[in-house]
Amino acid sequence: MMWLIIRVMDLDLRHLRMICAIAEAGSITKAAARLGLSQPAMTTRLHQVEEMIGGRLFARSHTGVEPTRLGRQVISRARIALSEIDALFGDLRDADPAATGLRLGCSHLACVASVVDRVGAALPGRPISLSIEPSTVLLADALTRGLLDAALIGMIEGFEVAFTAPVVTRTVLPRYPIFVALSAAHPLAGQAEVRLSDLRDERWISPPGADDGSLAALRACCRAAGFEPDVRYDAPSGAGHMLVSAGHGVRLVDPTSPVPEGVAVRPLAGDPQVARLVMAWRRDRLGMQTAAAVYQGLTAAFQDHLDDNPAFRKWWDAHPETHPLP
Numbered sequence: 001m002m003w004l005i006i007r008v009m010d011l012d013l014r015h016l017r018m019i020c021a022i023a024e025a026g027s028i029t030k031a032a033a034r035l036g037l038s039q040p041a042m043t044t045r046l047h048q049v050e051e052m053i054g055g056r057l058f059a060r061s062h063t064g065v066e067p068t069r070l071g072r073q074v075i076s077r078a079r080i081a082l083s084e085i086d087a088l089f090g091d092l093r094d095a096d097p098a099a100t101g102l103r104l105g106c107s108h109l110a111c112v113a114s115v116v117d118r119v120g121a122a123l124p125g126r127p128i129s130l131s132i133e134p135s136t137v138l139l140a141d142a143l144t145r146g147l148l149d150a151a152l153i154g155m156i157e158g159f160e161v162a163f164t165a166p167v168v169t170r171t172v173l174p175r176y177p178i179f180v181a182l183s184a185a186h187p188l189a190g191q192a193e194v195r196l197s198d199l200r201d202e203r204w205i206s207p208p209g210a211d212d213g214s215l216a217a218l219r220a221c222c223r224a225a226g227f228e229p230d231v232r233y234d235a236p237s238g239a240g241h242m243l244v245s246a247g248h249g250v251r252l253v254d255p256t257s258p259v260p261e262g263v264a265v266r267p268l269a270g271d272p273q274v275a276r277l278v279m280a281w282r283r284d285r286l287g288m289q290t291a292a293a294v295y296q297g298l299t300a301a302f303q304d305h306l307d308d309n310p311a312f313r314k315w316w317d318a319h320p321e322t323h324p325l326p
Helices: 002-009 012-027 028-035 037-054 069-088 114-120 138-143 214-224 240-243 288-303 310-317
Strands: 058-062 064-067 104-108 128-134 151-154 167-177 179-183 203-206 230-234 251-253 262-264 272-280
Touching: 012 028, 012 037, 012 069, 028 037, 028 151, 037 203, 058 138, 064 069, 064 151, 104 114, 104 138, 104 167, 114 128, 114 288, 128 230, 138 167, 138 272, 167 288, 179 240, 214 230, 240 262, 272 288
Parallel strands: 104 128, 104 151, 203 230
Antiparallel strands: 058 064, 151 272, 167 272, 179 251, 179 262
């Protein structure tokens, strides 16, 4: 892995933004238009970057382009680098009045139970409101339209949502696995981890936020495991556990989610689906110091719930490279 880090260091910010733009747009032509370049110029630059990296970053598909395995590694590290640069060179003035209320958004994660307390402790005396929304697309839209000041957002790898200025991001967790929830009486519930291919005959509960790619991601990882998932039920986030406990279906879940009675939550062997956790905020609403305080509060809130699922705590302890930066 060190060779990849060294090679990425040879790239400049324009290269990193181009790679991320292609990944987000899913098309070289669309990414070129977004960056104000011609398609041939974008293609030429991409080939130059691939020569520097030493391998292809994207493969053509019937819908556009998709990152290769090497491409996913480079994109992941590029996003981390860009988010840190944006955070460092954002608005250096703490432009937001301390008395102004902070409007927070959050994906449907276990840590919502601690977000208000932790961010409130980081910003004493500042009123905080919280909107919980399973759709990444809707959270991004609320930030763009100024309905939120900041948000903690989980995004499935390969189905990232783009943000536009003045919204900037900082990575909280570069990578974490998605687990599966099944009935405690299920024959596979006694295993330490479950192979996705062993769930080929199960009925599935659709993941929340289908408009931002979560349902497409479920179908994609199941197809990679050799089957088409039978998505039978559509239940709002948090409302499907009754179906799971009764043995009517299985579902993918946030690994820190508390385990309801009658339900078993297990890791999927090989981590076939992973996500990234980011803090996004409006640079015109939060200055550098306030954004840093919110970031610390959000990371503390997430870590408050590591022990809600012992299987995730085990994964967490084995992967220190994914832990939030101070």
